């Protein structure tokens with residue numbers, strides 16, 4: 439079964455392994471390895487991607503549903519020589535250690551800041567509450583989101 | 597898309613036809629429960645094309661389409677003020693943002709788990725569940741047994757909440773070990789007061805057994821009475837005697853009962869305090 443959707447700004451066709459294949463597996467098979475596999479049951483947030491701008495757990499999302507939609511993975515946000523403002527803020531705030539949770543964290547942050555460029559600390563916590571990190575202790579992640587928000591908000595105001 | 601295992605009906609007649617004619621066909625809504633335990637050789641009935649994603653006010657109450665996600669409920673300006681915002685508040689206790697962007701109201705009801713919030717909310721607010729075949733189930737009837745068995749070859753299209761009431765006190769509290777964890781117990785209470793007297797009260801809990809529980813006898817102790825310390829203790833005694841608690845690997849039955857009484861006491865002592 440074939441489906442097509444816009445991934446990271448490019449329209450592409452994908453062949454499903456089975457009709458019930460989950461988006462996480464499909465994306466990783468096609469080389470989008472920033473999408474991480476953790477619990478496979480919606481509890482850790484490592485597999486979060488954006489579908490039509492909303493953060494979703496790709497381990498709970500049937501791939502066929504992505505047909506004709508827009509998907510964003512970390513590969514589409516920025517590359518080594520041109521990082522996105524959220525990626526830069528995570529690096530500068532020291533919010534990345536092993537990095538396993540980082541793609542999900544950054545995409546949850548993007549979904550939040552696209553909708554609400556000036557979130558309160560509580561709003562940040564709600565947006566990221568489904569992203570687990572075993573390394574950082576979360577403080578620096580909160581700092582990174584605030585830093586990114588400040589930069590985005592400033593840019594919007596100019 | 598051309599395939600044989602996924603059906604995406606465009607209307608309810610087609611949906612019921614597919615459900616009736618295919619033996620191994622299962623509706624898929626958000627997929628968050630179904631995909632974790634997908635039976636083999638199954639055909640999927642995708643409900644996404646049915647335009648069941650809506651929230652409307654009607655007669656001062658609410659109609660919510662079964663494919664509406666929990667996030668849409670939380671973001672809805674109509675839901676915000678209804679019964680002091682209790683539906684929004686309770687919805688916020690469901691899992692995490694990325695889960696709530698997928699979980700639908702219909703899936704929350706039919707794929708019922710002990711932690712399912714919407715069955716509890718419907719019981720609490722005397723809501724109704726509407727099906728594609730045109731059946732209307734009162735919440736208390738639908739959750740007297742496993743909803744999937746009651747529904748048979750039918751799907752939920754809508755839930756309805758009755759007219760909003762002002763001057764009611766509402767309470768929804770989840771007790772869990774982390775914000776996103778499944779509740780050990782969650783409790784919902786609505787209470788209409790006439791000065792210091794309780795005119796009407798409903799108390800519902802989830803997280804204890806598969807189906808939500810309402811504490812009718814405890815409600816009777818409070819109804820048409822002024823609240824005092826003796827009555828509060830009598831309510832708690834009654835609930836501890838009557839409540840059913842299934843095993844939960846995280847905590848003991850006694851622990852759950854204790855938490856339940858703490859939450860109920862918290863609400864009732866606050867009422868008592870307000871009367872003073």
Ligand SMILES: Cc1cc2nc3c(=O)[nH]c(=O)nc-3n(C[C@H](O)[C@H](O)[C@H](O)COP(=O)(O)OP(=O)(O)OC[C@H]3O[C@@H](n4cnc5c(N)ncnc54)[C@H](O)[C@@H]3O)c2cc1C
Pocket residue numbers: 479480481498622623624625626627628629630631643662663689690691692695698699700701702703704705706707708709711712713714747750751752753777778779
């Ligand atoms: C990590 C995690 C934590 C969670 N925590 C909570 C929590 O604390 N509280 C809570 O309430 N929920 C919670 N949930 C959600 C809950 O466990 C279920 O996953 C969810 O309610 C299922 O909804 P769905 O739309 O994804 O349904 P699906 O998985 O698509 O379907 C579930 C079942 O319902 C049937 N079905 C779906 N829609 C209809 C319909 N309209 N008519 C007839 N049948 C239908 C399907 O055939 C299937 O049998 C959590 C989920 C996750 C992943």
Ligand code: FES
Pocket residue numbers: 474475476477478479480481482483484485486495496497498
């Ligand atoms: S792998 Fe999807 S939430 Fe953990």
Ligand code: FES
Pocket residue numbers: 533534535536537538539540570571572573574
């Ligand atoms: S940086 Fe290691 S899990 Fe978050």
